[in-house]
Amino acid sequence: MLARVTGFENRRDAPVALLGHSGASRSTVSTRAGSLALEIVAGLNDWKINTMTMPPKIASVASTKYDEHPDSSSRELFVEAAIDAFAETDLGPSDLDAVYVGNFMGDLIEDQGHMGALLADHVGAREAASIRIESACASGGATFRQAVHAVESGAADAVLAGGVEQMSIANIEHVTDALANAADDVYENEQGLTFPGIYALMARRYMHEFGARKEDLAAVSVKNHNNAVENPLAQFQKKLTVDDVLTSKPIATPLVLYDACPVSDGASVVIVVSEAFAAEHSLDTSARVLGTGQSSDAVALQDRATITRTPAAERAAEEAYDEADTAPEDIDVVEVHDCFTIAEILALEALGFYDRGEGTRGAVDGETALDGKLPVNTSGGLLGKGHPVGVTGIGQIVELTKQIDGRHPNQVEGVNAALAHNVGGSGASTTVTILGGE
């Protein structure tokens, strides 16, 4: 372990009074993108503390194709991605202090729990600290954030944050049942409400309050499927028209099949390292973590004050923007959690890109298209790229790291800051991550 602060274990141990004495405010210390290093000189002893505020770096990213892989398994998919992540660097399993695994339904579909230790073993890091992190479909985003915190705190220098999911081996009713675990079992599932049904309730209310049409929702699906065509990791490589979407079969009115993401298998891996570790190794990316945020809300839709806003996303975004010292207008490319078309619209409003009730403009007016002013879901999103549920938050970091590096199949020009938004349930768990370059 490399100490990040001379004289103190980490910045949280640095006495506040001391910081105040130097004239540095708490907000300066916690603003990582602003002052990258802060020196505090205090007292007669010339007691010098180099408070290490360099944001964690991403060493490498890798992902399997998101698809139905019925002949594979979680352990095979995860290791396939991990080997690819190691291949582009001089890093190996023995460098890992920890392996964090985002996984939602291993015990529900594969009858396999304890994914942390199992997959740490399979990637060759049997002795590393390991945990599985589950926050429904935000498992990936939560896993990445815990890896960032482990490195930031000085507790670890290199953490493999991965996600894995094997869903296609179960039939659609079984998968729908497993997904329903993200909802309130008694007040929602036992009343016959399904997961698509929950988003359908939000969509119908949104359409009622703001005059949105089914065509406006469909435009999100058309855009994201269009983006997926050029992404070799995407499950769907086929363009859709608004008419294709509107004439697909209903699943939970007003939502139809192409308003929903597919069932997907896959794994994605991101290796998060400290600045000191990065200086001693060859890394494959130039991306660093500028800020993260996370918040929760009532799991049951019926317990929320409104169903046409996602307050947990608003809070997570505010936290991430503050930590990164950025604002919505600084963001060049975005990956949002479009498990259903309505979810992308609500996300764009929660993240501060559109006023409430105006999020449909993004796709309808082409503002969030690849050549628009704010490209959203250049990967194809969950709708086009696929949604191996506990993996998605990690996969978003993989995609945005490529955008930062300038090597994405749908490259946006001049990316300095990129934002990921990952949701569990119908909004009860949300993470927001902001990445930047060198």
Add this chain to the structure above:
Amino acid sequence: MPKWFDSFTDTIGSDEQQYLACETCGHGTLPPRQLCPACGSTDLTREPLSKRGKVLSFTEISVTIPKFHGETPYTVALVELDEEITLTGQLRDATADDIAIGDAVVLGTEPRDAGTAVLTFRPAEE
């Protein structure tokens, strides 16, 4: 089903519906909470709940979970009762084509397997 939910649906069936009102801040919530989600107070008292409410949103479900296999299509409604308590239940005596957001409905229950019940809503008489 947990016993607390069976107790809750039993009170609906016997016209003694109860919700939990916070003595500290007035926020209304549902069993089996022990803390007010709005203010954290543990001072919750049981209050009668009316059966009438208005439709906040609804959806006709075509793809469902194994428990409701063979029952599609059916409609689930999110309904705000007069006490600002919102509940989720299945629509009866009407289809999704017959109702609209804002319509008045009445809360009830319907027995299912193993003595448990599902919450239901029927269009209110004029």
